[in-house]
Amino acid sequence: MNIGIVCYPTFGGSGVVATELGLELSKRGHEIHFITYRQPVRLELISNNVHYHEVNVPEYPLFHYQPYELALSSKLVDMVKLHKIEILHVHYAIPHAYAAYMAKKMLLEEHIHVPIVTTLHGTDITLVGSHPFYKSAVTFSINKSDAVTAVSKSLKEDTLRLFDIKNKINVVPNFIDLDKYNHQFKDCQRGMMANEDEKIITHISNLRPVKRVQDVISVFYNIQKEIPAKLMFIGEGPEKENVEQRCMELGIIDKVIFFGRSNEIDKILCFSDLFLLPSLTESFGLAALEAMASGVPVISSNTGGIPEVNIHGFSGFLSNVGDVDDMTKNVLHILRDENRLKKFKKNARTQSLKFDIHAIVPQYEAIYEDTLTKCLVL
Ligand code: GMT
Helix, strand or coil: CEEEEECCCCCCHHHHHHHHHHHHHHHCCCEEEEEECCCCCCCCCCCCCEEEEECCCCCCCCCCCCCHHHHHHHHHHHHHHHHCCCEEEEECHHHHHHHHHHHHHHHHCCCCCCCEEEEECCCCCCCCCCCCCCHHHHHHHHHHCCEEEECCHHHHHHHHHHCCCCCCEEECCCCECHHHHCCCCCCCCHHHCCCCCCEEEEEECCCCHHHCHHHHHHHHHHHHHHCCEEEEEECCCCCHHHHHHHHHHHCCHHHEEEEECCCCHHHHHHHCCEEEECCCCCCCCHHHHHHHHCCCCEEEECCCCHHHHCCECCCEEEECCCCHHHHHHHHHHHHCCHHHHHHHHHHHHHHHHHHEHHHHHHHHHHHHHHHHHHHHHC
16 A cells, blocks of 8 residues: 555654554555654654655745645645555644645545545643644544544543544554564663662653653652662653752752653663653553563553553552652552562563554554545445
8 A cells, every 4th residue: 555644753652653653564565655844753764665755834924823734735635646645644633634634625626535544642632632722623634534543442532522523433552563672682781870779760751741750750759768769761841941950959860860852762661670651641651561562560640541551560550640659659569579570570561562563553454445445435
């Protein structure tokens, strides 16, 4: 199949999933066209059936806001015609599903029919999409998509609760390339990060308020009073300065390592003993799955789709949002007993096997085929 993928090219989970999906589909023989405003961060253009087409939005003094949707829909029309793209898969509803619908309508004028598959990722529904400013357009573009998927059961339920949806929503969970996160990673030089007796706690996110990074600090502050420990913070975002400030105030800055944005998540996770994800809301928690695939147990909140990924008492523990004391208790419960830690590490890896890329990507292929068949009949 000739597939166009529209996504955010940044470090956010939806862009990562879209990129990994495209790369895996290319390995399975499909021709993939990424269409976005910058080359996606995890995309390396090394194969001849993966292409990247940049959407440009020229500045003009009249524009207070650059009309990205317009430029994107024009680009989609051009790329569909030029590369004979058969199906468009858009990740994150805003504004991608809307732009794709406009492109589809323009193409229909020329008797070219391109179905749209929309994947809902999380904040496009829970935080941003349901805002009254966007709600009508998001509802419209979900209902006008030829197929809709959500990355967890929880996100599907949220979508049906928050919007007036007439379309069927298929749940296709996020996935992981387990070979990339092999815990036997050879260059795992843990000694560079911490002393032998220190436990390593990790948090990865785009440091937005929804991630409740202050809870990460609070939990770590409690832990390091009880056992020797280091905290690794991976990511950049609006909360970064507040986090640094708080670490300074608490006198723990020398125990916290800030990595910034990194493309070497697998290598960093290889050092880790525990992963913290105390989010306010989280449709899936891709970072938690990446941790588990590296054999790192997860201490998380029990919000949204996280309980579908992290299993309480098996791959880690779940607490109510903001319950820092319970999270601290759970961390210490695992870290204070080497045998228990070993068992949780093994369980975390076992749980991640349920999200094997080779089992999930065919689900998307089946949706593409089904959608194309239905469109041919129409
Ligand atoms: O919240 C993020 O880290 C970014 C955001 C995105 O769309 O880029 O992530 C959402 O999609 C991810 C991939 O499907 C999910 O794993 C995240 O749980 C989800 N984030 C939220 O729901 C807050």
